[in-house]
Amino acid sequence: MTTPRPTPLSYEQAGVQYDLIDPLKVAAQRAAAATAPHLAGHGFSEVAASRGESAYVVDVGPFYIASIVECLGTKTLVADEMQRLTGRSYFAGIAQDTIAMAVNDLITVGATPLVVQAYWAAGGSEWFADAQRSQALVEGWKAACDTCKVAWGGGETPALAGIVEDGRIDLAASCTGLVNPKQRLSLGEALAPGDAIVLLASSGIHANGLSLARKLAERLPQGYLTEIEPGLGYGEALLAPTTLYSPVTEALWAAGIVVHYAANITGHGWRKLLRHPKALSYRVHTVPPVPPVLRFIAEQAGHDAAEAYGTLNMGAGFALFVAAEDAARTVEVARTCGIGAWDAGRVEAGPKALHIEPLGVHFSGESLQLR
């Protein structure tokens, strides 16, 4: 019996058109960069290397302050549909996803997240009247703060009829943290040939690639209730909450391990390993196991390995670049935190490129344009 090859579905076909967003991004980045001199008037200065990184860093003297705002994206649409199908609320996990988007970005610069603010913009006041769902959102948010040891400072719960669709919610989180002591700054100055690439396990799709995942659900006769392996439904698997990685970065510092650079593997999948502007090659010799939901998506979308690893996290949600002699201990520290980890490769001298040896997949530096 042969399974017919499904019609391929690219990220662009799933509705995200980067070319329309990018000119605005470029204009915004230029305008934003031009505001940095204002900090001097307050006696402070920007850490210029943080421009284009995952969090913005300011030198305020005794330490650095890092800050960020991050959107969850469209994962709530899966939770909404699954609630309709099962009667259960998935918003505790969704809350964790939202905080993860902010915290996992903030820690890449070496910051300890201190305060999270909630941004919950609903399509109408009625959204909050579903007590089970509201309570799940609050409890999940609190639990994620507890995991990350951050204070939940407050937030906004606007009702935005006419902007946010009726029955929907736009979720985001802002996060402020400190790089303290300042030696924890991990903007990649120390990133060099010989460094180890340690990959940390993802729990599934996390919160990137959901537009594609939702499009695929539309093509499945049983939609989100399709079994992707015995006892595991597609929707259920998609809604596994995003792993929070700040316990690992905090434990590494406590263990005396200096992180040279870190990359949160979100949109653009493993191409995020190419994030740092330095001309370096990244050679991966060990590929983590692929979560069933990601294997299923890649198969259903007709992705080859290059498209799958260039779009989805494929089992690696976060990358740490450390001195080779720290690789084994880094893996051990992460596992002690309950998070799978692999000493997966090495940084090499050479043109900017990522080589995923076991898969024969290669990405050039040009394949990731973030700045």
Place this chain on the structure above:
Amino acid sequence: MTTPRPTPLSYEQAGVQYDLIDPLKVAAQRAAAATAPHLAGHGFSEVAASRGESAYVVDVGPFYIASIVECLGTKTLVADEMQRLTGRSYFAGIAQDTIAMAVNDLITVGATPLVVQAYWAAGGSEWFADAQRSQALVEGWKAACDTCKVAWGGGETPALAGIVEDGRIDLAASCTGLVNPKQRLSLGEALAPGDAIVLLASSGIHANGLSLARKLAERLPQGYLTEIEPGLGYGEALLAPTTLYSPVTEALWAAGIVVHYAANITGHGWRKLLRHPKALSYRVHTVPPVPPVLRFIAEQAGHDAAEAYGTLNMGAGFALFVAAEDAARTVEVARTCGIGAWDAGRVEAGPKALHIEPLGVHFSGESLQLR
């Protein structure tokens, strides 16, 4: 000739149902408060008095860090309709409004805003394809950062089809600042009988009360093009950008004036003067001139003075509580910054209440429930 009294329109009728949001808010506030002990693990502590205030404050030793995320609300719907009617983009002003929501709240605790992050969540990638509008948004954002002397750190520009309505955008800003030196903290410990109430002029409706304002537009035969005074259309007047007050609070500090407490007059109008939990009476003897657009809204909605001043800013966008001997200089400093200001009243011993003497309007402490 008598003008027929228009059918009254309350804030609730305009679509905002606080009773549906409030139980969630209470649950969220309790859960948030329970996360504060995490800060001790990092060697820091929460400034507990900032819970329920407009920004959350953490003591990190040499200074306090304040942070916040704020939503613009539905003012973009007016800008969208006015762009359709006039062909012009109003998004430069809208950008200022969005930053004002965050900055004007952050400064109430005595913080100097340092970094702003942009949250621009569009209904689809197409939103960003309107180059005139995108450029206005970027330029207005930059200009507001320049006015407030903050660094624009970065942000998010997600395309959220299925969550944000097609053709719409959900705008928010997060802001991080420092209370530095720590004596600048203005959480109201020094607020006392005898203090002066200095009111700062608003530019119009700012960004609160827009649901009501939009409902009224639907009832006007000429809608947003209705002249509210010769040469001034209703939509144009509504879109006057929100005044940015951080230049005033910075100039006051530079002039050696210590602010005891500050209130950003947003939702709930002048009832925000009752924000501080202390049992104190606030007696206003001078009422600033009412911007034409607010006078028009109050008339059209059939509001009496109590409803108007309890809902809209009515010409006073920000309140500063200072020692009586500093009142005249506070007014002078604000005016030097180009912002109208009035020594408008006094704080008195007595039960929590606001007395707007010239209007015979009185609000009890129970009329504002924020905590």
